[in-house]
Amino acid sequence: MPPLSMARYWGGMLGFIIQRLLQSVGVMLAMSALVFIGVYAIGNPIDVLIAPDATQDIRAEVIRRYGLDLPLWQQYFAFLGRLLTGDFGRSLVFDIPVLELVMQRLPATLELALAAVLIGAFIGIPLGIYAGYRPHAVSSRAIMAVSVLGFSVPTFWVGLLLILTFAVNLGWLPAGDRGPTVEVFGIGWSFLTLEGLSYLALPALNLSLFKLAMMIRLARAGTREIMLTDTVKFARAAGLSELTILRRHVLRLISIPLVTVFGLEFASTLAFAVVTETIFSWPGVGKLIIDSITSLDRPVMVAYLVLVAFFFVVINLIVDLSYALLDPRLRRGRAA
Template sequence: MLGFVIQRLLQAALVMLAMSALVFVGVYAIGNPIDVLISPDATQDIRAEAIRRLGLDLPLWQQYLAFLGRLLRGDFGTSFVFGMPVLDLILSRLPATLELALAAVLIGTLVGVPLGVYAGYRPDSPVARAIMAVSVLGFSVPTFWVGLILILTFAVNLDWLPAGDRGPTVQVLGIGWSFLTLEGLSFLLLPALNLSLFKLAMMIRLSRAGTREAMLTDTVKFARAAGLKDRTILRRHVLRLISIPIVTVFGLELGSTLAFAVVTETIFSWPGVGKLIIDSITSLDRPVMVAYLVLVAFLFVTINLVVDLSYALLDPRLRRHGAAA
């Protein structure tokens, strides 16, 4: 197990290295940052001085190594627009996205898996057909449209929930969170629902397919022969048998939602990293873009590692026993 962890950590480091090179080439080496950094009417001397100070006169590989060195020290530079260290800026926005993404993926999983298991257990029932219709909608209706409809329905017409923004937060561990108060939750609900629709559809499909397959196995037949109730079989046997793909998708979806909740955050004016990155792209705030991309890569690598390790918890055959009989 320890060997496995070390091996995965080395792989993770390699992925991060490759990602840093891509980000560097993509954002720093292409185009001319100097045009963005200093005003167009600066004199030639000021311009030359800035180029030297930023190291832009050095060969590409030296610039990359310097960039890498700064990254390793946690120095992502300073935002052009906000004039504060990029890392602080992103970390101030990350909790908002984190709780939004987590809420969305949790709703999708906790609602989607039971629905999908039922749809797989009774595939021909009208309820199962209705569930599958919902999942088709979840896949095919664009997120931005659903977001607008949600706002129109629940915020504008019914006036039950706020239309956007994050509302009040409660400070815990020096970070503001919305989900701890009822009012905060009311702000969180609509964007989380909006984001969760696609995940819901995915979880329904995944657990339906897994359940249909599991119901045909001798394991389920044997459990039936032992007189177990179908409900017990679904809860104790089937759910465990289908848990590995579900955990995998949970992890991947959490990662991609954290990174790409952009559309929803924009529609609901949710002050998360997705909105930050869109703003920084429009204002050509390069350090923010770089830091964001590197952090996203880091996030995915970490989530994948956690998912891999959780397999061993879910499937005893993947554990290596020192003293197995």
């Protein structure tokens, strides 16, 4: 973007960003209350934590230690207060701070989800644009068939097929687990080494299939629509090549729905990659939440759900901001 409109853009965006941040805080508060109450209503963690033959004194002591004897609202506010200082409490099962527990697992899910949406976008968008540009070509029909499969075939089944093909029969890629990681900023990442990537490949591919299908559909529909407009005719009349028209005009014009879906898919994959993580024994947060639900590990469940809400809020904020970046017509109205 040229410098002049850039300055105007950021000037106008400031009010919008502040307004959206306040909204986000509201959403987070509502979410934390809902989650806390919802989780509290499920079962009694004491039954899981304490051996059935423990004495009444030990029982009372444990209940007091975890603050479970206090009224619900006091527990909530205590929880909220700790939350604001970055303290998500201690896991009832692992007896370590929840934040530490989640942070051990989060990078694994983060890189898995990001790899999946990036594969989906970088392969899906060009394929979709091509299919929209030549809607009647045989290759376009093949692309659409892939997209239909991506939508309709269940993820777990594809995951099993991938393992069977690439891990068991061909033996090219590992079937599960995360393999070695490289420490950067004190966090272990897989994508930095070739071996790490080989562990990441299958689960990421598995997760990306649905996103790929979605991106193909969106890009195709958008391209078909844009190709019929006078903008494209005018660009052709000016002598622009078809590739330039697709890259500079069409891609920009169809980008808003693509960015929206990219954001939503990224957030929901971060939160709910459970099935794939289970199939590939990927040590991410998806597995953690399933385990903590089974063991009624309340602080972990609550922290996880609040974290998920936080992801959605942040990613949606970024998506909203990028709208204004992508479409100058939205800038004035939004910022006013």
